[in-house]
Amino acid sequence: MQDVEIRSRDAASLHEIRPQLLAVYAEIYADRLHEEFHSVERFDERLGWNTEVPGFAAAVGYHDTVPVGYAFGCVLQPGTNWWKGLRTPVSESETTETGSRTFALSELMVLETVRGTGVARQIHDALLRGRTEERVTLLVERDHPRVRAHYEDWGYQRLGEVLPFPDAPVYDAMVLRRTGR
Numbered sequence: 001m002q003d004v005e006i007r008s009r010d011a012a013s014l015h016e017i018r019p020q021l022l023a024v025y026a027e028i029y030a031d032r033l034h035e036e037f038h039s040v041e042r043f044d045e046r047l048g049w050n051t052e053v054p055g056f057a058a059a060v061g062y063h064d065t066v067p068v069g070y071a072f073g074c075v076l077q078p079g080t081n082w083w084k085g086l087r088t089p090v091s092e093s094e095t096t097e098t099g100s101r102t103f104a105l106s107e108l109m110v111l112e113t114v115r116g117t118g119v120a121r122q123i124h125d126a127l128l129r130g131r132t133e134e135r136v137t138l139l140v141e142r143d144h145p146r147v148r149a150h151y152e153d154w155g156y157q158r159l160g161e162v163l164p165f166p167d168a169p170v171y172d173a174m175v176l177r178r179t180g181r
Contacts, residue, residue: 004068004119006126009058011051017060020067021047028109037167050074050106054099059127061110061119069110069119071127073136076102081164082137086173088160094175102175103131105138121154128178135178139164139171148172 009017025043032038050056055075061068076082076097082104083095105127110120128136139162140148148158156174163170 004061004063004114004122006059006061006123008126009060009072011056014047014051014058017067018044018047021060021070024067024070024109024111027111037165037169046106047072053077055103055133057127057131059123061114061123063114068114069108069123071105071108071123073103073105073107073127073138075099075133076104076137080104083162083173085163085165085168086160087163087170090160094159100132101134103128103133103136105136108138120150124154131178133178136176138174138176140174142170142172148174151176 014021022040022044026033026040029038029043033040036042050072051074053074054077056072057074058070058072060070077099078097080097082097086095105124108120108124108127110123114120136156137159138151138156140151142148142161151174152158154176156176159173159175161170162173
């Protein structure tokens with residue numbers, strides 16, 4: 001889909017479109033909204049936490065004036081909880097954060113109507129464009145191997161298995177090491 005406009009947002013301007021983002025989330029997760037972890041309220045809570053962390057950024061893709069997808073994240077700070085649920089032994093050097101080392105891509109989602117068109121990659125790349133962190137991390141549900149394969153095609157590598165919250169699904173933590181940022 002070539003007629004998608006991608007707009008950047010920071011934490012201060014996100015409140016203007018928050019209801020639209022929640023509506024996109026609700027459409028994408030319609031079949032899982034009954035699960036507490038995937039409820040709109042819990043997602044909104046996680047979105048709020050992200051906006052409070054330094055380095056928060058979002059990229060929203062629009063077709064006409066309607067959001068068709070978005071991505072957001074923040075910079076992992078020292079002592080972050082991001083790695084607390086890691087179940088796979090990894091070197092401490094992989095999980096030590098400085099406040100400028102790792103951008104955590106908390107969410108990337110697109111409506112079904114634009115899946116397979118490259119819009120997700122466009123939003124991903126727009127979000128990361130100009131960022132100075134040496135790497136990006138994200139979590140992908142273990143039950144979604146096709147999604148994980150897309151991220152691997154984009155250069156992400158699996159770091160280990162993580163359970164970020166007691167009621168969350170099990171995820172694979174993935175890392176994209178960035179060169180020539």
